[in-house]
Amino acid sequence: MADGFSRQGAAEKVMPPIFAGPVGEIYQEAQAALKDVYHRCRMGSHLEVKDIQEIVADYLNRMQDNQNMLLQMVMLKDLDPYSVRHSLNVTVLATLLGSKLGLSRKELQLLGVGAMLHDVGKLEVPAEILLKPGKLTAEEFAVIKRHPQAGYERLDGVVMEEVRRVARDHHERCNGSGYPRGLRREEISLAARCVAIADVYDAVTTDRCYRPRYLPHEGMELLMMESTLGNLDLDLVRVFLQAIASYPVGTRVKLSTGETALVIAQEPEVPMRPVVKVLKPRRSAGKIIRLLTNPSVLIVEVDA
Ligand SMILES: [Fe+2]
Incomplete structure (x- = not known):
């Protein structure tokens, strides 16, 4: 194929x-x-x-x-x-x-x-x-x-x-x-x-x-x-x-930026690139990152 x-x-x-x-x-x-x-x-x-x-x-x-x-x-x-x-x-x-x-x-x-x-x-x-x-x-x-x-x-x-x-x-x-x-x-x-x-x-x-x-x-x-x-x-x-399944909402992940984040929404068409909300460090807590449009940010760890 x-x-x-x-x-x-x-x-x-x-x-x-x-x-x-x-x-x-x-x-x-x-x-x-x-x-x-x-x-x-x-x-x-x-x-x-x-x-x-x-x-x-x-x-x-x-x-x-x-x-x-x-x-x-x-x-x-x-x-x-x-x-x-x-x-x-x-x-x-x-x-x-x-x-x-x-x-x-x-x-x-x-x-x-x-x-x-x-x-x-x-x-x-x-x-x-x-x-x-x-x-x-x-x-x-x-x-x-x-x-x-x-x-x-x-x-x-x-x-x-x-x-x-x-x-x-x-x-x-x-x-x-x-x-x-x-x-x-x-x-x-x-x-x-x-x-x-x-x-x-x-x-x-x-x-x-x-x-x-x-x-x-x-x-x-x-x-x-x-x-x-x-x-x-x-x-x-x-x-x-x-x-290869997607990250369910609520999963804690570590990003390649060093930040810890929470999966808050799925991109149904691209399950590997959910939307996340940063938890740590404090100074960026609350920041929302749409991984689909931020290709340089990767999920490097799950349940961080
Ligand atoms: Fe082949």
Whole structure:
């Protein structure tokens, strides 16, 4: 569903200030490493993903403390709509789901690397098809649909078989309607099912050349619909939706400004960016901040 590689050149842009700090570092390192992998792929040279593995390990170490911040970054798409971020977003979302499922560190590592590299086969798809603004012809769609198998082959001898299968099976669907092999739920690994959910969610909530993005709550509804149709794993979608759910009114949060605040209202269309009222420090107590229109202020802690 997602083409993670549109608008590649734009990824050269400098990160906006919101990416400063430890979380920003994770993003920047991951972005640089992914760009390197793509570059080597395009040059036809041997694929080396050691950097990716190290970055995922490092990311998992830091993820626990920074989960809310990372999640908000995924939601703040308009600040950095570029392609490499799709793979990073899928990694954040899939590993968040994995951690809520109680996966072991080893399993999360495998899931994270699989998520980072899930669309690596897209590099075999000609840019004119990948970037085509209009509707694809049947032939063009057939070419796109080769990317899971192409990724699987590309990763031969590079990563573990389980990781390769994430690349091969992330477009498989639980009811057998997916591709390339029409596998059913029990034949699709848990990691591939997690990446499928993260992939669909990030793809539909990102602007594409042929349609505007869905808002987060619309993306959540679409996931529910896809799981009731039997495409996505319903149990996993439920856990995923809980994990990315909004902050309920009354939640105390700590902001990246150092202030403690209370969630006083939801933005129904953007659940991760509620309206808050500052409680502390005293001098700014009572100040109302609409996070939706203040993208540089992040929620860094819940129940502060
Ligand atoms: Fe894909």
